[in-house]
Each structure stands twice: as C-alpha cells, then as structure tokens.
Amino acid sequence: MLALQYVRSLPRYALVRATGGRAGVATGDFSLLHLGDVQEPEPPNGSWRRVLPSLAGICGSDTAAITGHASLYLDPLTSYPFVPGHEVVGILAGDGARVVVEPALGCEVRGLSPLCARCVEGRPGLCQRVDEGDLAVGLQTGYCCSTGGGWGEVLIAHESQLHEVPPALSDEAAVLIEPFACSVHAALRGAAGAEDVVVVQGTGTIGLLTLAAIKLFCPPRRLIAVAKHPFQRQQALRLGADQVIRPDEVFQRIRFATEARRLDGPNLSLLLGGADLTFECTGTAAGLDDAFRYTRAGGKVVAVGMPGRESVDWGPIWQRELTVMGAYAYGTEATGARTFDMALAAAPELGLEQLTGPLFQLSEYRDAIAYAVQAGRRSTAKVAFDLRGLRL
Amino acid sequence: MSRPGAVLEVDRNSPPTLFHFGEGVRLERLPLGSRILYPPDPLEPIAHPERAIRRALAHPLDDDPLKDLLRPGMKLTIAFDDLSLPLPPMAQPDVRQLVMEEVVELAAEAGVEDIHLIVATGLHRRMTEDEIRHIVGDRIFTTFWPDCLYNHDAEDEGENVRIGQTSDGHEVTLNRRAAESDLVVYVNLTLVPMDGGHKSMATGLASYRGIRAHHNVETLLGSRSYMHPPDSQLHHSCIQQGRLIEDHVRVFHIETSVNNHAFPTVANFMQKRETDWTPADQATYLALKQLSDFAPRDLKRTIFHSMKAPYGLTGVNAGQVDQVHERTLDVVRKQMTVEVDGQTDIVTMGLPYLGPYNVNSILNPVLVVCLGLGYLFNLYRGRPVVREGGVVIMTHPCRYEFDSVHHPSYIDFYDEVLADTTDPGQIESKYERRFAEDDWYRQLFRKSHAYHGVHPFYAWYWAAHALDHVGDVIVVGGEREVVHRLGFKAATTLADAFEMAEQTVGRYPSVSHLRTPPLLLADVR
Numbered sequence: 001m002l003a004l005q006y007v008r009s010l011p012r013y014a015l016v017r018a019t020g021g022r023a024g025v026a027t028g029d030f031s032l033l034h035l036g037d038v039q040e041p042e043p044p045n046g047s048w049r050r051v052l053p054s055l056a057g058i059c060g061s062d063t064a065a066i067t068g069h070a071s072l073y074l075d076p077l078t079s080y081p082f083v084p085g086h087e088v089v090g091i092l093a094g095d096g097a098r099v100v101v102e103p104a105l106g107c108e109v110r111g112l113s114p115l116c117a118r119c120v121e122g123r124p125g126l127c128q129r130v131d132e133g134d135l136a137v138g139l140q141t142g143y144c145c146s147t148g149g150g151w152g153e154v155l156i157a158h159e160s161q162l163h164e165v166p167p168a169l170s171d172e173a174a175v176l177i178e179p180f181a182c183s184v185h186a187a188l189r190g191a192a193g194a195e196d197v198v199v200v201q202g203t204g205t206i207g208l209l210t211l212a213a214i215k216l217f218c219p220p221r222r223l224i225a226v227a228k229h230p231f232q233r234q235q236a237l238r239l240g241a242d243q244v245i246r247p248d249e250v251f252q253r254i255r256f257a258t259e260a261r262r263l264d265g266p267n268l269s270l271l272l273g274g275a276d277l278t279f280e281c282t283g284t285a286a287g288l289d290d291a292f293r294y295t296r297a298g299g300k301v302v303a304v305g306m307p308g309r310e311s312v313d314w315g316p317i318w319q320r321e322l323t324v325m326g327a328y329a330y331g332t333e334a335t336g337a338r339t340f341d342m343a344l345a346a347a348p349e350l351g352l353e354q355l356t357g358p359l360f361q362l363s364e365y366r367d368a369i370a371y372a373v374q375a376g377r378r379s380t381a382k383v384a385f386d387l388r389g390l391r392l
Numbered sequence: 393m394s395r396p397g398a399v400l401e402v403d404r405n406s407p408p409t410l411f412h413f414g415e416g417v418r419l420e421r422l423p424l425g426s427r428i429l430y431p432p433d434p435l436e437p438i439a440h441p442e443r444a445i446r447r448a449l450a451h452p453l454d455d456d457p458l459k460d461l462l463r464p465g466m467k468l469t470i471a472f473d474d475l476s477l478p479l480p481p482m483a484q485p486d487v488r489q490l491v492m493e494e495v496v497e498l499a500a501e502a503g504v505e506d507i508h509l510i511v512a513t514g515l516h517r518r519m520t521e522d523e524i525r526h527i528v529g530d531r532i533f534t535t536f537w538p539d540c541l542y543n544h545d546a547e548d549e550g551e552n553v554r555i556g557q558t559s560d561g562h563e564v565t566l567n568r569r570a571a572e573s574d575l576v577v578y579v580n581l582t583l584v585p586m587d588g589g590h591k592s593m594a595t596g597l598a599s600y601r602g603i604r605a606h607h608n609v610e611t612l613l614g615s616r617s618y619m620h621p622p623d624s625q626l627h628h629s630c631i632q633q634g635r636l637i638e639d640h641v642r643v644f645h646i647e648t649s650v651n652n653h654a655f656p657t658v659a660n661f662m663q664k665r666e667t668d669w670t671p672a673d674q675a676t677y678l679a680l681k682q683l684s685d686f687a688p689r690d691l692k693r694t695i696f697h698s699m700k701a702p703y704g705l706t707g708v709n710a711g712q713v714d715q716v717h718e719r720t721l722d723v724v725r726k727q728m729t730v731e732v733d734g735q736t737d738i739v740t741m742g743l744p745y746l747g748p749y750n751v752n753s754i755l756n757p758v759l760v761v762c763l764g765l766g767y768l769f770n771l772y773r774g775r776p777v778v779r780e781g782g783v784v785i786m787t788h789p790c791r792y793e794f795d796s797v798h799h800p801s802y803i804d805f806y807d808e809v810l811a812d813t814t815d816p817g818q819i820e821s822k823y824e825r826r827f828a829e830d831d832w833y834r835q836l837f838r839k840s841h842a843y844h845g846v847h848p849f850y851a852w853y854w855a856a857h858a859l860d861h862v863g864d865v866i867v868v869g870g871e872r873e874v875v876h877r878l879g880f881k882a883a884t885t886l887a888d889a890f891e892m893a894e895q896t897v898g899r900y901p902s903v904s905h906l907r908t909p910p911l912l913l914a915d916v917r
Binding site: 249252253255256259260261262264 | 796803804807808830831832835
C-alpha cells in the first residue's frame with residue numbers, strides 16, 4: 001500500500017533539529033519521513049477491522065516529530081517504522097461505514113486481561129502496559145508500527161476504537177473529532193468554575209477546540225483567547241471566546257480582566273492576581289512562561305499543547321503554588337460518557353469544517369507539512385491529507 | 393507694541409502654511425480663500441517680575457497684604473499648579489518659583505515655621521523630583537523637599553477631608569493639610585481662560601469624589617466653551633465648590649499669566665507667521681523637517697520635550713479669588729484673542745507633540761483627541777469656529793503608542809473601552825467607576841507616576857462637546873487602525889481630507905486653519 005512512513009534515525013533527527021526544524025530540511029533529503037510502498041498491517045485477530053482513511057489530519061505532534069521538536073521522552077513509547085496519522089476519518093473495509101478512530105492503544109485494544117489500573121479508570125491513553133499484548137509498543141495508532149496510520153491507504157483498528165460518524169458530520173469536520181476529544185477532556189480536567197476567568201493560550205487547532213469545549217462543558221465567567229493571527233482571532237470569537245487578545249498584550253489585558261496588579265520585571269511582567277485557570281495550548285516555553293506569570297496564585301495551568309524539551313522558569317510555579325497538570329488524550333470521563341461520544345455529539349453544531357483545509361494528496365506531503373507548520377499564518381487550523389482518491 | 397491676532401486669507405501669493413504633526417512639522421497648501429487664524433504676537437513682558445510680585449503681595453485686590461496675614465506659630469500651606477502648564481514648560485526661573493520665593497521670604501520674616509508646599513496635582517500624575525525642582529527652583533527645593541514639599545495625593549483616604557456639599561448636591565473634598573491650615577496661599581499660572589480662579593483649589597487639591605462633580609459628560613456638554621467661564625458649567629460648578637472651600641479655609645490667591653512666547657530661539661519660526669519667515673527661519677524649518685522625518689522616534693521625542701519656552705510674565709495679581717481672576721483673564725484674553733467673522737464648514741489644525749497631560753511623555757491616541765477636539769476646538773468665545781455639522785481635520789501621526797508609566801489606564805481605555813464604544817455618555821455610565829476604583833491604577837497613581845485611573849475618561853469627555861457638534865473628524869497622516877478605533881476617518885494627505893470632507897459639508901466649503909501653537913482664542917462673531 002502507499003503510505004508515508006516515519007523511520008527512526010537519531011542522526012537525521014539531530015540534523016533536522018539542528019537546522020531549527022525548517023520544513024524544507026525536515027521533508028528533504030535527510031527527512032525522517034518517506035513516501036513509498038509499505039507492508040499493509042495485519043489484524044492480530046477477529047476483533048480488528050481494516051479502515052480505509054478518507055482524511056487524515058496533520059497534528060502538531062506529527063510536525064514536532066518530523067521537524068525534530070518532539071520530546072525524546074516519547075521515543076521508548078513508540079515503535080518504528082510507523083505510519084503517522086492519528087486524526088482519521090475513514091470507511092470500514094467491507095461494509096463502508098464511516099468511522100473515526102480513537103487512537104489510544106490501551107489494554108483492551110492490546111487484548112490484555114486484567115486491565116491495568118488506568119484502563120480500569122477508563123483512561124487507555126495512560127495505559128501502563130503499552131509495551132505488551134498483540135501490538136508493538138506505542139501509545140496511539142499513528143505511533144505504533146503494528147497498526148498503520150492515517151497517512152497510508154489502510155490501517156487496522158480494534159472494534160473498541162471505532163466510532164460511527166453521524167451523517168450530519170462531513171469528513172472535513174469529522175477529521176477534527178480526535179483533537180476535539182482531546183480538548184473536551186482538557187476542558188473537563190481543568191473544570192472551570194462559573195465565576196472563573198479562564199485563558200486559552202494559543203489558538204491553533206487544539207486551542208480553538210479547547211475554547212469550544214470549555215464554552216460547551218464548563219463555561220466560565222469570562223473566557224479569554226490569546227491569538228496571533230487574524231483567522232485565529234475570528235475563529236476564537238466564533239467558537240465562544242468573550243475576548244481575544246494578542247500574545248504581546250497578555251499581561252495588560254488579563255490584568256484588566258481580573259483586576260489584578262501588574263509588576264514589570266527585567267524580562268517579563270507578572271500579575272499579582274490573574275486568571276483562575278489557564279489552558280496552555282502552544283506547548284512552547286514562551287507560552288508556558290507567560291501562563292505561569294498571569295495565572296493567579298493557587299490557580300491551575302493545564303498543559304494541552306504538546307510540549308517538547310522546554311526551558312521554563314519554575315519560580316512562579318513554586319512561589320504562586322500553581323497546580324500544573326497535563327491533559328492528554330481521552331477515554332471515559334467522570335460522568336461515565338466516553339470522550340469521543342461527547343465530541344461526536346457536540347461537533348455538528350460547531351461548524352468544525354471551517355477549520356479544515358487545504359487538503360493535500362500523500363504525494364504532496366512536502367507542501368502539506370510546510371503548510372501545516374505555518375497553518376495559523378496561512379489562515380487555517382487543520383491541514384489534512386485527502387486519501388479518498390486512492391480508493392478509486 | 394505687539395501685533396494683535398489676525399485672520400489672513402489664503403491667496404495666490406500666500407506661502408504654504410505650517411502644520412504641526414506630532415514630533416514633526418509640515419508645510420501644507422490650503423485652498424484659496426481659506427482663512428488662517430493667527431494669535432497675537434507675544435505681549436511685552438513685565439520688565440521686573442520680582443518687583444511686580446512684591447507689589448501684588450503688598451497691595452492685593454480686596455484683601456489684606458500677605459505680610460499682615462502671616463504670624464508666628466501659624467500653619468501655612470502653599471499650593472501651586474503642576475507641570476500640566478504652561479506648555480511647553482517654562483525656562484527657568486518659572487514664575488511660580490519667583491512668587492513662592494517671595495511668599496516664603498515673607499513667611500520667614502514673620503516667623504512662620506510650619507510651612508508646607510504642595511503640588512496641586514488633582515488627579516494628574518505625581519511630579520518627579522526633577523520636575524518639581526524645575527518649577528520651584530533650587531532654593532525652595534533643597535529647603536523643603538521631601539517632608540514639606542510634596543505632591544497632593546488624591547487617593548490617600550486619611551489625607552483628604554470632606555468639606556461639605558454644594559447647593560447642587562456635589563461633594564467637596566480638600567487636602568487635609570490645606571484644610572487644617574490657618575492660611576493657604578495658592579500660586580497659579582493661567583495659560584488659557586479655563587485655568588485658575590476657583591478651579592485651582594476645587595480640582596488641584598481635591599479627590600475623585602470632588603472632581604467628578606464637574607468632570608463629567610453632562611457638565612462638559614453644557615460648557616460652551618469651557619474656555620469662556622461665563623458660558624461654562626464646568627466653571628459654575630467649580631465656583632460653587634471653591635466658595636465652600638473659602639468658607640472653610642482662608643485662601644490667598646496669587647495668579648500669574650505669561651505671554652505666548654512659546655518656543656526657544658532654535659524653533660522661533662513656529663512662533664511667526666509664514667509671511668514673516670526669514671531665510672534663517674526657512675533653513676531652520678528645513679533642518680527640523682529633515683530631523684523629524686528621519687530621526688528615530690525616541691530621539692525626536694527627547695529633542696522636542698527638552699524645549700523650554702522663554703515666556704515673559706504679563707501679569708501677577710493677588711488677593712480675593714474673583715477679583716484676582718478677573719484681572720488675570722483680562723490679560724490672558726488680550727494675549728490670545730483673535731476676532732473672527734462667522735463660522736466655516738471646515739476647521740484644520742496641526743496637532744503638536746505636546747498637550748497638558750504628556751509633559752515628558754507620549755501624546756497617545758486618546759490624548760490626541762483631547763488636544764484636538766478637547767482643547768483646540770474649545771478655544772473659542774461665542775460660537776465654535778467650525779459650524780455645527782462641519783468637519784475638523786487634524787494632522788497627527790496618531791500611533792498606537794502609550795507611556796506605560798504615565799498612562800497605564802489609557803492603554804486599557806483604548807483597548808477595552810474604545811473597542812466597545814466612543815460615545816462619551818455610554819463610556820461614562822458603563823466604564824468610569826470600574827477604572828476609578830481599580831486597585832492597580834490606584835497603586836500606580838499613588839506610588840509611581842501614573843495619571844489617575846479615571847483620567848482617560850476625562851480626556852475623552854473633554855472632547856464631548858466637539859463630538860456632539862461636528863459632523864466628521866478626519867485625521868491626516870494617522871495610523872488607519874488607530875484613527876478608526878477613535879471613531880474618525882483617516883486620510884493620507886490634506887488634499888484627500890478636503891475631498892473626504894466635501895462628502896459631509898458639500899462642494900466648495902469654507903475653511904479656517906487654527907495656526908496654533910502659540911494658543912489663540914477665537915472670538916467668533
């Protein structure tokens with residue numbers, strides 16, 4: 001089958017990283033990504049189905065891996081070579097049902113019994129046995145050599161990973177269900193109170209979807225989005241932000257919104273007082289540093305955007321007694337509902353297709369990656385591969 | 393004998409006209425037939441200021457000589473106007489220094505030991521040490537600073553007292569030291585007819601609770617204009633408060649006025665009518681134009697703000713406030729008045745780098761509005777120079793640029809309030825209290841050098857009358873996004889602005905240009 005495959009090579013990884021992860025280098029001669037004919041994944045048993053991807057999104061974690069920015073922490077949790085692509089809408093081989101894939105590869109998917117403690121809690125994304133069972137090591141479809149991924153003609157998925165897509169949801173919207181489920185989980189994990197001032201730092205795909213999820217599931221008193229580009233500002237307002245501010249004015253604007261005090265240091269400002277809860281969706285040191293300084297003492301910072309190895313100042317975390325928590329993936333939420341089901345139920349009202357585009361063929365992957373790295377500047381959120389033509 | 397103000401008509405032989413443009417200047421061609429309003433030349437200054445001051449203190453109007461009011465053991469407070477005037481700041485010695493030195497000397501001779509000098513900042517920013525030293529001079533500064541020479545603190549609950557309530561129900565507050573003094577000597581400098589009189593004490597030593605009585609949209613809409621006190625509700629309200637204060641504490645008023653010699657020799661061409669420019673003036677203009685076109689912004693700002701004006705004293709009067717102020721206004725009007733026949737469809741004005749609230753700072757967009765539509769528009773008696781529904785054209789770069797130390801609440805006012813509405817009434821009802829009570833603004837006002845949190849509102853209210861009166865405002869050379877945020881139209885050139893204005897006032901409009909600074913007062917018949 002035709003697929004893009006990610007091949008592990010530390011020298012290439014180091015080289016790409018050394019050049020600053022420029023898209024031209026990351027998809028050039030020294031690329032970790034290769035387009036070619038690869039072996040189709042084999043279903044381990046009868047509980048598995050073949051999925052023919054229609055659209056597969058390019059996630060920030062994908063571009064981070066390709067451009068050498070991903071955390072090496074993830075390396076032992078990944079099996080190589082793998083076909084990337086975990087944001088997938090496709091059809092089931094055989095009956096043609098339209099599905100999205102919930103990529104987490106927990107105990108149930110791996111055929112392990114009894115389930116590990118985290119999977120019992122309904123958190124397969126935090127599975128403690130991701131190195132066992134029917135599959136090679138891997139946290140998700142799209143980072144495991146046994147399952148294939150969305151950036152290939154075929155992938156395999158366990159029945160428990162499949163969610164049927166309602167007819168009202170286009171492929172362009174459905175390809176965002178996986179990141180939206182991440183965002184729903186993040187919003188519920190942050191659990192904003194009705195009187196809180198909440199900031200969403202960064203308005204790429206994850207930031208915008210987190211905004212929408214917060215507005216839907218735990219609406220606060222004031223929801224502020226930090227957006228860099230006009231498209232992001234416009235979408236943030238559409239998806240429920242009460243106010244959209246620029247990254248260079250976060251301290252001024254959040255101070256005003258929270259009636260805090262502002263002190264200016266030699267490098268950055270800080271607020272005495274500030275936001276009750278911050279969702280950090282950039283995954284960058286700059287974003288985290290800002291968030292730690294404008295979130296009030298005793299407040300919470302939820303890391304939603306995938307960070308790599310970042311150098312941040314721990315001073316404010318310590319002095320402000322901040323609670324810093326990660327929000328990764330999805331599963332079954334405290335209400336007993338599966339995050340994917342919540343996302344699928346809410347999505348039709350959100351006009352998610354406005355965030356998707358342009359679509360590229362697999363053969364255009366160099367352009368696609370370059371575009372995805374600068375999505376915000378190019379007035380889009382989600383760049384995706386269109387594999388529907390491969391089925392003809 | 394100085395020349396009186398004049399209205400000159402632009403004809404084919406007229407040279408181009410000087411327009412101020414922030415920290416820069418331009419020469420512009422006005423349409424044929426346009427009128428240019430020039431202020432009078434500087435009045436001849438008093439030859440011996442110290443003698444005139446001594447004479448005023450010894451022979452006050454409707455009051456005892458100051459010497460007779462001073463006695464050992466008394467509590468004496470000298471309050472004086474802050475750096476918001478004159479503009480540009482006066483070259484040393486400032487007339488307030490000369491007056492205060494005389495007052496302090498008399499007090500010393502009388503054996504008065506408890507003397508405090510207070511900068512009457514009202515809701516303006518605290519002045520820095522250097523700024524205070526510039527106004528009071530070295531002798532007073534080294535003697536009294538910092539324990540007995542300091543800025544008024546309008547937000548110090550313990551140091552402001554409630555004097556009472558006017559018959560209109562307005563609260564009156566006063567600086568505690570002044571309120572508890574046996575005598576307050578107020579040393580004023582009146583630059584325009586809005587200044588001085590009862591307004592000095594009623595705003596300079598008051599708190600927000602007192603000042604909001606007249607610094608509000610309704611009062612300012614009822615002040616037509618506040619440069620003409622008899623037609624100004626602002627002044628009527630201040631007079632009520634001032635009289636209540638005078639019932640409570642003994643006040644001896646000293647008012648001074650200066651001529652309009654506003655520019656030092658190096659920039660003297662700005663003082664002159666273009667027809668009077670010598671080759672040297674033209675060369676200076678060209679040099680300044682090159683500098684302002686190409687120099688970095690900070691350098692330009694430093695150069696412009698370092699200019700000090702060689703004003704000459706034109707009047708000093710002491711005694712009871714009403715008589716003193718009437719005399720002062722006579723001289724001020726003489727220096728400023730230009731008689732004008734009728735209104736025009738369009739008024740143009742070149743906005744300089746400086747207004748009352750950005751000495752040593754940046755004229756941010758809100759202050760641009762305050763200067764153009766607040767101060768310059770209101771420099772009239774009778775009727776505004778521009779007709780109702782007419783157009784005001786202002787030249788200024790109008791950048792998104794703020795001084796975060798002096799104007800922190802202005803940033804939020806621009807970003808939060810003006811993003812919502814530019815209507816003064818709505819702004820007042822929806823936002824004023826929030827800014828006035830903001831804890832951080834209060835802290836910066838008291839401990840740093842920030843204007844009070846509510847100050848940008850007052851700057852905006854100052855323009856309320858103009859916003860109500862004119863049909864359109866066009867800013868030439870301003871940043872489009874900023875100009876639009878202010879609710880105005882942006883034009884690239886003056887010619888474009890005239891084209892745009894015709895959409896509002898029709899073809900072949902009549903035009904007046906306010907050739908200021910130096911400041912003028914249009915007496916519109």
